[in-house]
Amino acid sequence: MINKVSLTQFIIEQQRGLPDATGTFSLLLNNIVTACKEISHLVNRGNLVGVLGSADSENVQGEVQKKLDIITNDIMVNALNWTGHLAGMASEEVDDIIDIPENYPKGKYLALFDPLDGSSNIDVNLAVGTIFSILHCPEGIKPKVEDFLLKGVEQVCAGFVLYGPSTMMVLTTGHGVNGFTLDQDIGEFILTHPNMRIPEETNEFAINMSNQRFWEPPVQRYIDECLQGKDGPRGKNFNMRWIASLVAEVYRILTRGGVFLYPSDLRDSSKPGRLRLMYEANPMAFIMEQAGGACSTGFERILEIKPTHIHQRVPLILGSKNEVERIVAYHQES
Numbered sequence: 582m583i584n585k586v587s588l589t590q591f592i593i594e595q596q597r598g599l600p601d602a603t604g605t606f607s608l609l610l611n612n613i614v615t616a617c618k619e620i621s622h623l624v625n626r627g628n629l630v631g632v633l634g635s636a637d638s639e640n641v642q643g644e645v646q647k648k649l650d651i652i653t654n655d656i657m658v659n660a661l662n663w664t665g666h667l668a669g670m671a672s673e674e675v676d677d678i679i680d681i682p683e684n685y686p687k688g689k690y691l692a693l694f695d696p697l698d699g700s701s702n703i704d705v706n707l708a709v710g711t712i713f714s715i716l717h718c719p720e721g722i723k724p725k726v727e728d729f730l731l732k733g734v735e736q737v738c739a740g741f742v743l744y745g746p747s748t749m750m751v752l753t754t755g756h757g758v759n760g761f762t763l764d765q766d767i768g769e770f771i772l773t774h775p776n777m778r779i780p781e782e783t784n785e786f787a788i789n790m791s792n793q794r795f796w797e798p799p800v801q802r803y804i805d806e807c808l809q810g811k812d813g814p815r816g817k818n819f820n821m822r823w824i825a826s827l828v829a830e831v832y833r834i835l836t837r838g839g840v841f842l843y844p845s846d847l848r849d850s851s852k853p854g855r856l857r858l859m860y861e862a863n864p865m866a867f868i869m870e871q872a873g874g875a876c877s878t879g880f881e882r883i884l885e886i887k888p889t890h891i892h893q894r895v896p897l898i899l900g901s902k903n904e905v906e907r908i909v910a911y912h913q914e915s
């Protein structure tokens with residue numbers, strides 16, 4: 582019989598090896614897992630339970646919310662607010678930070694999440710996900726927005742769940758990256774992808790080509806060289822992928838390498854990028870670096886950005902280290 586290691590066992594054993602581990606963190610993670618199992622179930626049931634389609638509302642980013650954006654946000658909030666492990670929360674779908682209700686005890690962590698990443702994919706039955714990031718909160722304070730605005734290097738833990746053909750959780754606490762598959766029969770995430778490493782060499786890139794006319798010269802140059810294939814300066818042919826769901830793109834890159842770009846472009850100088858630093862770029866950057874990859878805006882390591890706003894957007898370039906470094910070099914040369 583194969584010895585199966587559940588996510589709970591894995592985390593508890595990992596925590597045991599650390600000084601001053603209290604077990605609080607494993608409990609917090611367990612609550613996130615519970616929320617993600619519920620989301621997995623809902624996403625899987627789809628319109629059998631009437632959860633697809635748009636809600637009649639927009640989020641703080643001015644994007645039309647899907648019904649599931651709101652439902653999954655409520656699932657995350659309700660799974661985490663009572664636990665006593667958190668001092669506060671922030672969600673992509675909520676304008677302000679989310680306080681822990683007065684009647685519940687407060688803890689020493691902050692949870693930030695994108696409850697349903699890639700939600701435009703949900704109505705067409707393609708992959709979506711949940712992304713989360715855990716930060717420390719100074720003890721005994723009621724956190725204000727400024728207390729959330731920590732650099733990505735300060736993250737205690739980051740992870741995402743991909744609701745694809747299988748439901749998978751990918752997790753880092755700063756000791757490598759591990760992948761767990763949800764065993765629907767027993768309701769547990771099981772360690773199936775220990776120590777995930779991103780291949781350094783790749784011939785795959787992912788970018789929304791329809792924005793090409795707005796890209797800045799370094800990105801134009803990089804993609805142009807890829808497109809020239811064997812006859813160009815790279816001397817090899819490239820493939821293109823575009824799933825329009827960050828969790829799915831990142832999972833592919835973790836599995837077989839590649840590079841993903843949502844660069845800054847010339848459409849609107851007030852919006853330097855599209856993806857959110859706190860809910861998307863930081864957790865994915867932590868995972869990328871822990872798996873041997875890299876993550877940058879083109880000019881700056883994502884994890885070193887000092888956030889100015891909880892809903893701040895940034896340009897995002899991530900994936901195989903050599904490719905990200907090449908793109909960063911093109912930015913420096915320009």
Ligand code: MN
Pocket residue numbers: 695697698699827861
């Ligand atoms: Mn998202």
Ligand code: MN
Pocket residue numbers: 650673695696697698699700
């Ligand atoms: Mn979302």
